[in-house]
Amino acid sequence: MTNHIPLHKLAHARAGDKGNTSSVSVWPYDPGDYELLKEKLTAARIKQSFPRLIQGEVRRYELDGLRGLNFVMYEALEGGVNTSLNLDSHGKSWSSLILSLDIEVPDNRG
């Protein structure tokens, strides 16, 4: 049996932009959750979750020493800060977008 927990409860995140590329780092509050996030929060999961937004590929970099994941999403900012008509043309809120995903966890945790 499994349960779903909002990623927002498990981790914090920060978004940055360069041109049309967004990068979001994800850091578990509890370092013990790092392996769980590594297993569940894959690059493919991010790409599949936002198929219309992310036109390019998603790459994930793992920082095992610091226990953080860095996601780089190409062609994901509707042209980038100087081109996009999005109110948030930087994609500053992409951190919250990633944290809006759910993470599947064993049923024995709340």
Next chain:
Amino acid sequence: MFRIGCGAGFSSDRLGPAVDLARDGALDVLVFETIGERTLAFGHRDRQANPARGFNPHLAARMRAVLPQCRANGTRIVTNMGVANVTAAAQLVVQVAKELGLSGLTVAAVLGDDVTDQLGPETVLFDYEGRSIADVGRPLVGANAYLGIDAILPALETGADVVITGRVADPSLFLSPLVHHYGWRHDDWPQMGQGTLVGHLMECGMQITGGYFADPGFKDVPRLADCGYPIAEVAQDGTATITKLAGSGGAVTEQTVKEQLLYEVHDPTGYLTPDVTADFATVTVEDLGQDRVRVSGAQGQRRPDQLKVTVGFDGGLLGEAGVSYAGPNALARAALARDILNERLAQVLSDGTHDLRIDLIGVDSLHATADVRYGTEPGDVRVRAAMRSADRTAVELMLWEVEALLCCGPAGGGGYRGQISPSVVTHSAWIDRDAVATSVEVYRT
């Protein structure tokens, strides 16, 4: 211990905490970092409108506020507030210093980042599917290479009180005074990597002392209204402790440092700057408590042979306009207004292609294109239309149609605002390091 403070992490950063740092920070160097892809574009836009402008609009206010204290404390200022007009910026700093009665003050301007003349229609834009400048089909307004420490160091070597640059890599603003002070070799790549780590962590100002971080109930930060800017205490080997002034608001913790460590970083093992290919994956972050966090262990390899260039084009006009609906059935009325606008704009803008977008703020705006919807039905929704076009008449028509919703649209629409502003769109290219000639101009009061 060499002490560097950051008095601005972006164009419009607060002034007061920079004054606090200048007065109480016991700083060797105070850096103001104010250029992003967006604000460099604004610099070109401003310079096009007025050849005497194009530098950071807060330059005079910042200098007026910190120059006397920096002079008294022997703190040098290093800043990229020259943006798209470095010479005019340096002259303005001199003028402000004279008004303040600061005689014998030296200002060094770092020139050479403007590479507009070195590019041609055939120049390839690496972020544009490899297409060229000619393919963009818009007038070129300016191109700036990211300069590194080798451009800034000659300015520091003049002994200048204020070093002012245009587009340089942000970490280089911090790395250059460290290299100047400690005499690090420019090809000691691990050392350049560690110094770049310090610069990278500091360059966004409050983003490491509690700004861009708070999430109530999850990540609480004390006294954000009085948040302090960061200070780096840097040792001979580049190991640094990030902290802030005692008594200031905000927080420096393992969490704030880690988030900033990867900010705008892609591959953490290969962070490219003009100075080094830095490796942050090996970094150690130690929370010493009381808003002190020690960082060490960055590595580095040889610097890239080419410099990145931001190329700005005339983006035409950006128009934005909105109307709000509130109370019972607000969402349905806002959605109706959006339908009306779509139908009307298809009619009045039929002769030409325009980038147009309509959002429902409060429902789906920021994450609309991610196809994500949150929560329950809101009682306060704003219809927002945004449009980019070279045709002013078309943009004005869009604003007119949005305003017309007040009487011609759904019930209870109010709060119309609309604005039109010139815009610059940007792409990126590479340029050979050898093709970029930099120089220093020195001014004295």
